[in-house]
Amino acid sequence: MTGRLAVAALVLMTACAPRAADVPPNATEPDAAHVALAETIVPDDPDLAAIYDRSCRTCHALPGLGAPLAGDSxxxxxxxxxxxxxxxxxxxxxxxxxxxxxxxxxxxxDEEFKALIAFMSTEGEQ
Ligand code: HEC
Known part of the structure; x- marks a missing residue:
């Protein structure tokens, strides 16, 4: 009887464990170096940097949102x-x-979006 309960408990625990299907399909797991890189880089062009700073950077410099990080080619x-x-x-x-x-x-x-995408998708200086 105790053995059956133990098996039942084990089955329940396994059922509650996170499954691969719970991970959003677009979530990436960037390594620490890429997280640190994304926090610091901005486009060289000052006008583009200003746009980046107030828009894309909000999400593309933060891990955990599912956005590909800037500099993580x-x-x-x-x-x-x-x-x-x-x-x-x-x-x-x-x-x-x-x-x-x-x-x-x-x-x-469109040109600005393309330039922002090109910047974010280029591996940055480390
Ligand atoms: C509010 C958060 C947020 C902002 C602001 C944002 N993005 Fe994103 N972006 C995301 C997320 C999240 C994804 C991943 C979407 C997915 O595939 O699930 C993404 C994905 C992308 C992709 C890949 C799309 C694809 O088809 O795979 C491009 C390109 C992109 N972003 C460009 C930009 C640009 C350029 C800016 C600034 C003008 C920007 N993003 C601003 C959150 C954001």
Whole structure:
């Protein structure tokens, strides 16, 4: 009887353990170096840096939101491979999951979005 209870308890505990399916499909697990990098880098161009600072940076410099981090080129490459540059541009314009349409930059041009994506998807200086 005790043995059966133990088995039942074990089954229940296993059922409560996090499963792979609980992890959002777009969550990336950046390493500490990439987290630190994302916190510090900004585009060289001062105008682009100002836009980045008030929009994309809000989410793309923070781990845990599911956004590919600025400077983490591997995370961006996987997305580019799937959707191409046009697909990435379309995602920011129309929004994607937790990213609102236009990524907090309602007045950005396509050129500015492309430059911001190029900046974020390039491996930064370490
Ligand atoms: C409010 C948070 C937030 C802001 C602000 C934001 N993003 Fe995002 N972004 C995300 C999240 C979250 C994802 C991952 C979405 C997903 O695939 O689930 C993402 C993904 C992306 C992608 C990849 C889309 C794809 O198709 O895989 C691009 C490109 C992108 N963001 C560009 C930008 C740009 C450019 C800006 C600034 C103008 C910006 N984002 C601002 C949260 C944000």
């Amino acid at each position: 591997a995370a961006w490459e996987a997305r580019r491979a799937e959707r191409g540059d046009d697909g990435l541009l379309a995602s920011v314009k129309s929004g994607r999951n937790a990213m609102p349409a236009l990524g907090y930059c309602p007045d950005c041009t």
